Amino acid sequence: MRRILIDSTKCDGCKNCSIACMQAHRKTPGTIYDLNLTDPENETRNHIVGLEDGTYRPIFCRHCDQPECVMSCMSGALIKDPVSGHVLYDEEKCGSCFMCVMNCPYGVLKPDTATKTKVIKCDFCQDAGGEPSCVKACPKEAIFVEEVGL
DSSP states (O other), X not given: OEEEEEOTTTOOOOOHHXXXXXXXXXXXXXXXXXXXXXXXXXXXXXXXXXXXXXXXXXXXXXXXXXXXXXXXXXXXXXXXXTTTOOEEEOGGGOOSOOHHHHHOTTSOOEEOTTTSSSEEXXXXXXXXXXXXXXXXXXXXXXXXXXXXXX
């Protein structure tokens, strides 16, 4: 199974990963140069936290082996794909209870800013194929994909 892994010691807080995520999931076509970073419709699925010591902590979905978000989802909107190992989200099934948000031990999942009716989470850039956008955009190679659980 392929997972996004982080080496936080390499992260310099540039947020290229967040911008690449926003570009990959934007609703309107366009280039990164016309991406509206303040539009809630272009929300990122990851975030970077600046720590008091001047270092940064990238916060990404870990697509956990035993995902608390999936176990707490009463509507079945979140499932663990047995083939890819990714936690997948079906917006149509979501009841907006946000139990998944409350139960994520890493604080990754969040309600969308625009409507507060759906969950924003990493989809491993399923529609794009290949490497996730955040991985491709990281100049420090702090974010990478690796086969795990083999």
